[in-house]
Amino acid sequence: MSDELDLGVLAGSFAEMLGAEWPREKAIAWSQAPEGFAAPLWNQMAELGWTALTVPEDHGGLGLGTEAAAALHAALGAAAAPVPMLGTTLATTLVAAAGNDAQKADLLPRLADGSLRAAVAQPGDAVAAIAGGTANATIADMVDSPSATTLFLRASRDGASCWLVLPAEAPGVSVADTALTDATRTLGTVTLDGVAVDDSAVLVPEDAAAIDDHLLRTAAIAIAADAIGGGEAALAGTIDYLKVREQFGRVIGSFQALKHRIADHQAALVAARGLVEHAASLPAGHPHALLDALSAKQHVTRTVAEIARDCIQLHGGVGFTAEFFPHIYLKRGKLNEALWGTRNRLLDRIADMLEAA
Amino acid sequence: MTRTFDIISKVGDESAFRREIRDWLAATVPADWRRTWQAVRDSDLKAIVVDWLEERRKVGLATPHWPREWGGPGIPFAYQIIVYEEFARADAPELDMYTISLFHTPATLFEHGTQEQKDRYLGGITHGTDIWCQGFSEPGAGSDLAALRTSARREGDHYVVNGQKIWSSAAMHADYCLLLARTDPNGPRKHDGISYFIMDMKSPGVEVRPIRQITGEAEFAEIFLDDVKIPAANLIGAEGNGWNIAQSTLSTERGLLIFGAVERLAHSFELDRRAATDGWMRDVQLRREYAAFHAELQSLRLMIRQLLIELEANPDKASPTLPTYIKLIWGPFLQRYTEFLLRAEGIDALKWQPSIPGTGHSSRLRMNDFLKSYGWTIAGGSNEIMRNIISERILGLPRG
Numbered sequence: 064m065s066d067e068l069d070l071g072v073l074a075g076s077f078a079e080m081l082g083a084e085w086p087r088e089k090a091i092a093w094s095q096a097p098e099g100f101a102a103p104l105w106n107q108m109a110e111l112g113w114t115a116l117t118v119p120e121d122h123g124g125l126g127l128g129t130e131a132a133a134a135l136h137a138a139l140g141a142a143a144a145p146v147p148m149l150g151t152t153l154a155t156t157l158v159a160a161a162g163n164d165a166q167k168a169d170l171l172p173r174l175a176d177g178s179l180r181a182a183v184a185q186p187g188d189a190v191a192a193i194a195g196g197t198a199n200a201t202i203a204d205m206v207d208s209p210s211a212t213t214l215f216l217r218a219s220r221d222g223a224s225c226w227l228v229l230p231a232e233a234p235g236v237s238v239a240d241t242a243l244t245d246a247t248r249t250l251g252t253v254t255l256d257g258v259a260v261d262d263s264a265v266l267v268p269e270d271a272a273a274i275d276d277h278l279l280r281t282a283a284i285a286i287a288a289d290a291i292g293g294g295e296a297a298l299a300g301t302i303d304y305l306k307v308r309e310q311f312g313r314v315i316g317s318f319q320a321l322k323h324r325i326a327d328h329q330a331a332l333v334a335a336r337g338l339v340e341h342a343a344s345l346p347a348g349h350p351h352a353l354l355d356a357l358s359a360k361q362h363v364t365r366t367v368a369e370i371a372r373d374c375i376q377l378h379g380g381v382g383f384t385a386e387f388f389p390h391i392y393l394k395r396g397k398l399n400e401a402l403w404g405t406r407n408r409l410l411d412r413i414a415d416m417l418e419a420a
Numbered sequence: 421m422t423r424t425f426d427i428i429s430k431v432g433d434e435s436a437f438r439r440e441i442r443d444w445l446a447a448t449v450p451a452d453w454r455r456t457w458q459a460v461r462d463s464d465l466k467a468i469v470v471d472w473l474e475e476r477r478k479v480g481l482a483t484p485h486w487p488r489e490w491g492g493p494g495i496p497f498a499y500q501i502i503v504y505e506e507f508a509r510a511d512a513p514e515l516d517m518y519t520i521s522l523f524h525t526p527a528t529l530f531e532h533g534t535q536e537q538k539d540r541y542l543g544g545i546t547h548g549t550d551i552w553c554q555g556f557s558e559p560g561a562g563s564d565l566a567a568l569r570t571s572a573r574r575e576g577d578h579y580v581v582n583g584q585k586i587w588s589s590a591a592m593h594a595d596y597c598l599l600l601a602r603t604d605p606n607g608p609r610k611h612d613g614i615s616y617f618i619m620d621m622k623s624p625g626v627e628v629r630p631i632r633q634i635t636g637e638a639e640f641a642e643i644f645l646d647d648v649k650i651p652a653a654n655l656i657g658a659e660g661n662g663w664n665i666a667q668s669t670l671s672t673e674r675g676l677l678i679f680g681a682v683e684r685l686a687h688s689f690e691l692d693r694r695a696a697t698d699g700w701m702r703d704v705q706l707r708r709e710y711a712a713f714h715a716e717l718q719s720l721r722l723m724i725r726q727l728l729i730e731l732e733a734n735p736d737k738a739s740p741t742l743p744t745y746i747k748l749i750w751g752p753f754l755q756r757y758t759e760f761l762l763r764a765e766g767i768d769a770l771k772w773q774p775s776i777p778g779t780g781h782s783s784r785l786r787m788n789d790f791l792k793s794y795g796w797t798i799a800g801g802s803n804e805i806m807r808n809i810i811s812e813r814i815l816g817l818p819r820g
Contacts, residue, residue, distance in 0.1 A: 302815055316817040319808070326807035329815060330748040334719035341722050355718065362715030410708040417693060417714060418701070 068127065070134055077138030080111065085142045087300070087388055090247075093145055094391050097246035100180075100210040101145045108146060109177025117155050122171035124155075129281065133288035133343035140292030140399075143391045145247040147180050147207040149285055149402075154181035154215050156281040157226060161268040169263075170213075170228065182211035182251075185403050186279060191227050193220040193260050197235075198227060200255045206402060208251035209240045216253070224271035228264050235259070245394040280353045282403040283360035287339045290399045291332065294367030297392035298328050301374040308379075321377060328370045335363045354416045361409040368396040423447070428480040428493050438502050441481075445510040448475055453513055454783075458776040462638070465777055466551070466593050469517050472778075473548035482546055483522055485676055490526050491546055497732040504676050508683035513778035516639070517590045519677070521545045521552040524598060527669045528616070532657040537618065541596065553594035555585040555619065555643055556666065562587075563805050565600075566610045566663060570645060572601035572617065574652070574659075579603070579617070581625075581648040587799070591641035592630050594621050599650075600662050607660070616662035618654040625649070635791045637775045675727045678746060681796075682720050684782040685754065689717055691784070692761060700764040709760055716753050720746065741814050748806045751796035754781060758790035 084104055093101065108114055117132050118124020125131075132152050139148055151174055158170045173179035182205050191200035202216060211231050218227035229236055235258035238251040268274040302325060305316030315321060338359040345352045371393040375382035382389050400406065425444040430437035450456065460468050476482045484503040486492020495503075507514075515522065525545060529538050544550030561568040570583025581601055591597070597619040604613030621628070625648035630638035657665045693701060693710065700706040723746050730738035758781075762769045769786035776783045781792055797803045811817045 302817065305817060314818055316811075317820045319820050322811035322817050322820075323804065323807040325815065325817065326748065326810035329810055330745045333742075333745045334716075334723060334749050337722040337726065338715060338719045341718070354714075358711075358715040358718060361712065362719070407708060410711040411704075413714060414701070414707045414711040417711065418697070 068131065070130055073131060074134040074138060077113070077135055078141065080107070081138055081142040081144060085144050090143045090391055091386060091388055094143075094246045095385055097145065099145075099249055100147055100207075104144060105146045105177060105180075108148070114148070114151050114177040115175035117152060118171050118175040119159055119167075122167055123175040124171065129284050129343045129347075130340075132281070133284050133339060136285045136288035137292035137339070140289035140395070141296040143247050143293065143296075143388075143395055147182070147210050147248070149282070149289075150181035150183055150207045150211060150215075151177075151179075152285050153183040153278060153282055154179075154213070156278055157183065157215060157266065157274070160277055161226065161266045161274050163266075165263065166228070166266060178212070180207075180210055180212045181215055182206065182208040182213075182253075183215040183278070184217045185282075186275065187404075188217055190224075191216045191218040191255055193218050193225075193227065193265065196260055198229075198255045198258045198260045200253075202253040202255075204241065204250055205238075205253050206248055206250055206398075208238050208253050209249040211238075214238075214253060216255075218265070220265060223267070225268070226266035227260065228266060229255070229258060229260075233258055243398070245398040247391070247395055248398060276353050277347065279403065280347070280356040283356040283409075284339065284343050286399050286402055287342065287356070287360045287363040290364045290367040290396060291336050291339050293392045293395055293399070294328075294332050294335070294363075294370050297367075297371050297374045297389060297396075298325070298332060300388055301325070301377050304378055324373060324377065328373065331366050331370065335359075335366050339363055354413060354420075357404075357409045357413050357416075360403070361406045361413070364396065364400040365406055368393070368400050371396040425479050428495065431495050431499055434498065434502065437499055438506060441503060441506045442510070444479055445506060445512055449510060449512045454511075454776050454779065457513065457778050458774055460777070462592075466517070469513075469515065469778070470548045472513050473515060473518065477546065477548070482548070483526075485522075486526060486546075490530055491542055497728070497735075500676060501679065501728055501732075504680040505683055508680050508687055511684070511687065514680070514780045516778065516780065517551060517593060518545075518548075519589065520554050520598065521550065523677070524554060524669055525552045525596075528598060528656060528665065531668060532616070532665050534653075536653070537656065541618070544595070550595040551590055551593045552596045552598060553588045553591040553621070553641075553643075555588055555591075555597045555599040557587045558584055559586055563802050565666075566614070568600055568602060568614065570599075570601045571605065572603050572615060572650065574603065577652050579650045579652065579655075581617075581619070581645045581650055583645050585643040585645070586631075587640050588628075588643050589640045591621070591643055592628050592638070594628075597621055597643065598656075600666060603659050603662075611663040613660055614662040614666075615659050616656040616665045617650050618656060619648065619650050620654075623648050623650070633791075634794075635775055635788050636772075637777075675724060675731060675743065675746075678750060679724050679728060681780055681782075682717075682724055682750065684780055685757070686717060686721060688782040688784055689713070689757075696764065703764075706760075706764045710764075713753075713757050713760070716749075717757075720750055720753060723749070741810075744806055744809050744814070747796070747800070748803055748810065751793065751803055754796055755790070755793040758786065758793050761786050762790055 113135060115124040116127050116135055120126035155174050158167055189200050189202045191198045214229045214231055216227040218225050235256045237254045241250045243250045306314055308315050342355040342359040374389040378387060378389055381387045425440060427440045430440050473482055480493045483492045485500045488494030558568050572579040572581045599617040599619045600614055602613055603615040607613030625646040627644040628641045630641045632638050727742045773785050775788050781789055783789055812819055
């Protein structure tokens with residue numbers, strides 16, 4: 064399938080649907096009264112097969128790779144769509160790589176059809192201890208956990224690292240919602256209090272560290288893609304505004320002091336998009352697959368957060384109001400910077416990899 | 421026993437071609453060339469550069485980017501890229517002094533010159549005997565080049581030229597100059613009435629004064645023109661069409677020069693880290709700063725590769741916007757990275773050393789490289805001009 068895939072056509076179809084179903088007015092209205100995740104939008108995405116994008120074909124998916132996933136996440140970032148797609152992309156990666164046949168047969172088709180909404184623990188999240196058939200843990204700040212039907216948690220059993228897959232409704236599982244500045248995603252603290260665990264709920268990777276890196280790469284690409292989509296949308300909207308807003312008898316977009324900042328942002332985004340696309344195009348086994356993904360993530364999320372910051376300033380007074388869009392991208396952009404490894408953590412890892420090369 | 425090399429015949433087999441260049445470079449570029457070139461005095465520089473060009477000519481690489489009709493090897497673009505890549509990897513000397521000779525002069529003459537002009541001038545370039553410079557900028561016409569005031573007045577079979585040019589790279593070594601001068605001061609727009617000439621630098625009335633740069637070296641010069649006679653046969657194209665001709669040949673290097681520069685920096689980027697393994701790479705903050713540059717360097721290489729891929733597929737239909745973005749990103753990146761090295765290496769990086777000709781922007785003399793990085797942010801249309809182009813022509817923001 065991926066041989067005949069035209070990424071441009073795919074990206075165009077994502078943008079077209081989101082433009083119609085999640086236009087800017089909706090994004091602005093949502094930001095002022097969020098309700099978890101946008102269920103109707105999610106259902107439409109599922110019907111169109113978007114949730115099945117990277118699920119292997121023999122489990123009801125389209126079997127596409129990171130390039131297609133990046134195109135989707137970029138489109139969702141551009142629309143600032145409040146849907147838990149990151150969880151789907153990551154859980155699919157995790158189950159496909161570390162699940163046994165029964166787990167794949169159970170989880171992947173439900174990820175594909177969108178009925179399973181996933182929240183996947185980040186590196187450094189609390190590890191659930193499994194002992195005597197029960198699990199206990201408090202996992203703070205799991206992104207998308209309030210909207211998830213299934214939680215994918217880092218765990219340990221008999222001293223070995225593994226993953227614990229639990230329905231959010233399971234007895235002993237509770238998710239306490241934490242209000243988040245970014246209204247397009249949700250955050251919660253997950254508590255496991257003597258949750259009964261059987262083997263079917265435990266994913267045991269052959270090489271836990273390798274799976275961690277594989278997931279980290281997937282997350283880095285998806286988040287960087289979300290960021291670049293958001294950055295491009297924020298800048299394009301700002302340029303539109305600068306072309307119509309008048310002061311001193313002329314449109315403010317004619318002022319060089321503003322134009323030059325716009326030009327720098329535009330060039331930075333063109334460069335950043337290249338990084339995301341390249342990182343997404345590498346096969347998972349490429350020696351630079353992780354390095355280029357982390358490098359893209361740290362750079363693109365930083366760059367975009369900075370551009371989104373300036374988009375508020377470039378708007379002037381209205382940029383400070385909830386009714387105008389820039390704050391949506393700034394808040395989503397700041398969350399992207401923080402998710403799956405802060406910049407310093409990633410830079411340390413990048414330096415390690417450069418030194419090992 | 422030295423082996424003979426036949427690089428051009430390997431075209432058709434990329435890896436054999438690459439291997440042959442690599443072997444030739446290893447056998448030909450002296451390991452200590454940087455020291456030799458660093459020690460050379462201004463007056464001997466041309467001789468040492470001509471020797472290197474001659475070595476390249478022996479294997480058909482004096483002008484690797486020239487098509488056959490220019491008298492070049494006519495190798496496909498993909499192979500030209502390999503040449504630049506391997507030269508960068510081997511840290512072979514650059515031919516800075518010949519940039520105009522190798523790129524702008526042939527492009528201008530082939531596109532707009534008469535058969536006589538081509539016959540007369542191109543041979544001197546391939547043999548390295550002639551160095552060309554460019555007489556475009558003036559003290560009052562920098563970014564606003566079309567404001568140039570140097571005048572050329574027709575008198576019989578020649579023009580009489582008066583004025584002043586500035587920032588002419590290698591002008592003190594040059595034999596000829598590609599000169600823009602105003603033949604009609606009354607054109608409707610300032611771009612009209614400009615003509616394009618070939619000027620013999622030995623003509624009476626030409627005076628060249630090298631300009632000492634902030635690096636201490638003098639790579640470019642001012643040219644003073646006092647009643648200089650230029651034969652009418654040396655006019656390129658039609659009188660008054662100089663602006664259009666200059667525009668059409670400004671971007672003739674097709675990304676290869678900046679590609680070479682960035683590949684050289686990528687090579688340096690690794691050497692810098694290796695040399696600092698027990699030094700600043702052990703400082704958490706500097707190590708992170710260094711790691712952050714990886715993404716920026718990577719993004720530049722990707723953009724340039726994209727441009728080269730497009731040019732290879734269709735030389736006339738490559739992205740018109742990409743070169744502007746590349747220029748706006750590359751200069752400031754180089755400036756920030758070389759500045760980072762100053763901070764990382766401390767006082768050692770601030771000790772004076774003579775510059776090393778032929779090393780482009782990666783001499784690895786820290787202060788020199790930092791100071792020279794302004795060459796990319798100011799020359800060839802300052803980055804402020806690039807920002808105007810992006811915001812006005814690409815993004816459609818109104819002119820101020």
